[in-house]
């Protein structure tokens with residue numbers, strides 16, 4: 001047996017699209033489709049209008065060639081129809097007028113149909129009977145050329161056929177048999193054009209639905225990508241950026257600010273929990289995880305600028321990047337963060353320098369470290385190493401002269 005490919009998406013694909021016979025879609029989709037339909041019609045309306053105008057002018061030339069007297073009667077209604085067609089073409093060009101497009105197209109169709117009937121009764125020539133056939137022509141035009149929606153075209157066709165019946169059978173001028181032939185011809189061409197319009201609209205709706213499904217698939221894919229990207233750059237335990245996320249963001253801010261020429265105002269604060277190995281050994285790994293979460297929450301609550309960010313650089317090492325901050329302000333930040341973590345009073349009996357959890361901090365400014373991410377981290381790491389060496393639970397920084405100073 002042939003293996004069917006496994007479907008992972010819950011969204012429908014092209015084969016799942018089934019339209020009801022009446023073609024109506026659920027309300028919100030139907031509204032979107034109406035806009036989509038008008039948009040697709042608007043692009044062809046000027047061409048349709050041009051061909052209709054050409055047709056009417058040709059009809060007038062033919063009428064004039066056959067009978068100049070007849071043309072003297074028909075040119076005015078023809079001109080009225082041309083004016084309406086031009087108005088419709090203009091409506092199609094303006095997006096804010098397009099809601100009138102179908103109304104205007106129907107007005108054109110009715111004008112051509114009714115003037116045909118009127119001319120049929122008033123032109124005193126054998127060809128006058130042919131003018132009654134303008135009624136099906138108008139239906140055809142409304143349905144196919146100007147692409148009026150099927151339900152509107154169907155109702156209008158019925159109305160126009162009703163008018164044709166009244167005109168033909170209400171006048172003594174037209175022979176009964178001829179009236180019947182004209183009516184049957186009209187019904188036949190109206191049915192054909194309506195059928196064509198039904199098929200066209202069905203295909204258009206199916207195309208619209210396929211596109212809709214495609215957009216939904218695209219959105220689903222985008223949000224899946226966003227989730228994956230988030231998972232790839234965020235640390236699951238603390239909710240801070242992970243190392244990869246940090247490197248991306250740091251490059252971004254360094255380059256972004258570099259363009260503005262102020263990347264020296266980016267400072268990097270690197271800190272590490274003192275004797276964390278002993279913390280794990282004393283309280284267990286789970287308690288160690290809780291400790292990491294609590295400690296990380298302090299710089300996160302302190303970072304003010306929306307571009308600042310906190311990242312977990314390694315096991316119990318964190319980075320805070322302060323954007324548009326001088327080294328002096330960053331040192332104030334670092335010292336305050338160190339104090340607040342100490343003041344949390346998280347018991348740490350395994351620490352050799354305190355009874356509570358403390359951190360050591362290294363600070364470096366991009367201005368002092370070549371405005372480069374790798375160098376900036378290296379400078380901060382050097383400062384952190386010195387802070388550890390100087391007894392831990394303190395802040396050290398890389399000075400302008402490239403020397404590490406411990407506070």
Ligand SMILES: Nc1nc2c(ncn2[C@@H]2O[C@H](COP(=O)(O)OP(=O)(O)OP(=O)(O)O)[C@@H](O)[C@H]2O)c(=O)[nH]1
Nearest residue numbers: 272273274275276277278280285286288289315316
């Ligand atoms: N609970 C927990 N522990 C972790 C995690 N990641 C790393 N660690 C632990 O963090 C400890 C880091 O130990 P060290 O690098 O020796 O650092 P330290 O004990 O803090 O020593 P100093 O930095 O010199 O004060 C190791 O014991 C790791 O197992 C984690 O996600 N959860």
